[in-house]
Amino acid sequence: MKIAIYGYGNLGRGVELACRNHGVTVTGIFTRRNPETVVSYGAPVYSAERIYDMKGEIDVVILCGGSATDLPVTTPALAKDFCVVDSFDTHANIPTHFAKVDEVATKAQTTALISCGWDPGMFSIARTYAGAVLPQGQDYTFWGRGVSQGHSDAIRRIPGVLDARQYTVPKTEAVESVRKGENPTLTTRQKHLRECYVAVAEGVDKTTVETAIKTMPNYFADYDTVVNFVSVEELKKNHAELPHGGSVIRSGETGKCGEHKQVIEYSLKLDSNPEFTASVLVAYARAVHKLNKKGDYGCKTVLDISPADLSPLSKQELLAHLL
Amino acid sequence: MKIAIYGYGNLGRGVELACRNHGVTVTGIFTRRNPETVVSYGAPVYSAERIYDMKGEIDVVILCGGSATDLPVTTPALAKDFCVVDSFDTHANIPTHFAKVDEVATKAQTTALISCGWDPGMFSIARTYAGAVLPQGQDYTFWGRGVSQGHSDAIRRIPGVLDARQYTVPKTEAVESVRKGENPTLTTRQKHLRECYVAVAEGVDKTTVETAIKTMPNYFADYDTVVNFVSVEELKKNHAELPHGGSVIRSGETGKCGEHKQVIEYSLKLDSNPEFTASVLVAYARAVHKLNKKGDYGCKTVLDISPADLSPLSKQELLAHLL
Numbered sequence: 001m002k003i004a005i006y007g008y009g010n011l012g013r014g015v016e017l018a019c020r021n022h023g024v025t026v027t028g029i030f031t032r033r034n035p036e037t038v039v040s041y042g043a044p045v046y047s048a049e050r051i052y053d054m055k056g057e058i059d060v061v062i063l064c065g066g067s068a069t070d071l072p073v074t075t076p077a078l079a080k081d082f083c084v085v086d087s088f089d090t091h092a093n094i095p096t097h098f099a100k101v102d103e104v105a106t107k108a109q110t111t112a113l114i115s116c117g118w119d120p121g122m123f124s125i126a127r128t129y130a131g132a133v134l135p136q137g138q139d140y141t142f143w144g145r146g147v148s149q150g151h152s153d154a155i156r157r158i159p160g161v162l163d164a165r166q167y168t169v170p171k172t173e174a175v176e177s178v179r180k181g182e183n184p185t186l187t188t189r190q191k192h193l194r195e196c197y198v199a200v201a202e203g204v205d206k207t208t209v210e211t212a213i214k215t216m217p218n219y220f221a222d223y224d225t226v227v228n229f230v231s232v233e234e235l236k237k238n239h240a241e242l243p244h245g246g247s248v249i250r251s252g253e254t255g256k257c258g259e260h261k262q263v264i265e266y267s268l269k270l271d272s273n274p275e276f277t278a279s280v281l282v283a284y285a286r287a288v289h290k291l292n293k294k295g296d297y298g299c300k301t302v303l304d305i306s307p308a309d310l311s312p313l314s315k316q317e318l319l320a321h322l323l
Numbered sequence: 324m325k326i327a328i329y330g331y332g333n334l335g336r337g338v339e340l341a342c343r344n345h346g347v348t349v350t351g352i353f354t355r356r357n358p359e360t361v362v363s364y365g366a367p368v369y370s371a372e373r374i375y376d377m378k379g380e381i382d383v384v385i386l387c388g389g390s391a392t393d394l395p396v397t398t399p400a401l402a403k404d405f406c407v408v409d410s411f412d413t414h415a416n417i418p419t420h421f422a423k424v425d426e427v428a429t430k431a432q433t434t435a436l437i438s439c440g441w442d443p444g445m446f447s448i449a450r451t452y453a454g455a456v457l458p459q460g461q462d463y464t465f466w467g468r469g470v471s472q473g474h475s476d477a478i479r480r481i482p483g484v485l486d487a488r489q490y491t492v493p494k495t496e497a498v499e500s501v502r503k504g505e506n507p508t509l510t511t512r513q514k515h516l517r518e519c520y521v522a523v524a525e526g527v528d529k530t531t532v533e534t535a536i537k538t539m540p541n542y543f544a545d546y547d548t549v550v551n552f553v554s555v556e557e558l559k560k561n562h563a564e565l566p567h568g569g570s571v572i573r574s575g576e577t578g579k580c581g582e583h584k585q586v587i588e589y590s591l592k593l594d595s596n597p598e599f600t601a602s603v604l605v606a607y608a609r610a611v612h613k614l615n616k617k618g619d620y621g622c623k624t625v626l627d628i629s630p631a632d633l634s635p636l637s638k639q640e641l642l643a644h645l646l
Contacts (some may be wrong), residue, residue: 128636128641131645132598133445263590268586302630307455313451
């Protein structure tokens, strides 16, 4: 299978590395920047518009742009000519994005898969399975401990801040209560803690910055927030990685009158969020290629793909070894 | 959807209760015993052979017999006339069982799903997903803490033993090492401990029984085994339930040279093993019914069913709420 990587930030770089692990060829990296300024791990780099010249050498395009302004335009645009996979993650806009991509892909007889990764993605799969097998129950999703890039960026926009890293941390008491099947009702504040490492310019008043962070609506105001002031050097040394993870837990009940607790948990502990997301994207690109060859066109999500269609193993191998 | 329950032990009873939770009608319980001696939770009880008279009132038969001698015969036999779901769990014989059922079901245009439950079943799904998204890595499965009925039965066969319960217990150090991504090589003894509660008849030499248990090949000889002698009353009071569970963990690597650890864990904590298995069987019975109506015939496994086909939710609901 031959992959094109469209966009080359953290995620695109992760996809290039993931293709090696999955034994998949990268035809090229397509970028809107000047290709001569982009240093890849080895795959050739081209201007974005050149992707159409190389149509015959590409089975699936993995889109590595952002969900806010990029993917809503590029995914349907590329689906006219290519099978595509994206990681569109604005949960509220998924139905609209799906409809747009589905219309184009169905007409063009391409296969598209949107909102792939781990949330949406593997976590969506975990929620769907758990809800289907335990109809009486409650779902909980915890994120972290991990770097939230959106929250880190929000801190960076405060005047006087040079750099920042924000870790989302699930609260142990909340997670343990859910794991015990206690079905607690949890407020936003009770579920997660926000831990910040912030470097400020000389002479900046730290109390003012701390208050600006802790009272920021949507991002921090509803949470317990811890602010640690550190140097730019310490941020580079100890906070350069992008770990993440989390848990989807369904706490259900069975029996005559719900007397038996049944707890299902799916959890991820990731040293590198973009590399894991990338690895999921490449796995689903393989499934998309398989579906397209079978004549299964239009837009899909991870919920439409069976485990067997996702797996690189044959039906006989799955029966003999995985089941 | 209308379900027939074929066989009425712990699992069959669990299926009857699970049908209530899933909002599914039980047409009848079909038993080889005298139906008048079987007390259900409310569903009508019939002789096994009467199932053919009620063909029009049954969408899917859930088989609740044993894997050793029962299911290899009854699943293919019933697949001639009905859509069926079974929990065949002799891993080594799954390909043979599949081939037999597939031949019958394809010819009869019924839909069958074998080896459903949690292992094989939900654990097989977890292994398949994790292996597909993290190609470089290692799988670990831990079972328990939970009652192994096979090991409990093995103890009961020792002369002088009145009753017994055996708990399989994963060793904490082993699980923690795997969760940390240390990829340990673990012997059978290092992975699980066997904890036994045994009631013996008066005058029986406990040391002899303890030695008989600890040296029993296949069942106990390769494990650290703890034997606790208790009264029949205590067994009834404190060990009457059938809890179980376990974890499927894949510890993988991504990056330029595997520098980032990525750990995926799927775990179950079940107060009642048969009731959870039953709930999974009913969920898949719904998927089988859906597939059959679409004209998708033959034998399937859980790996062939997409999350969307398993879910009772509509495509629009999945896009809007589960993804």
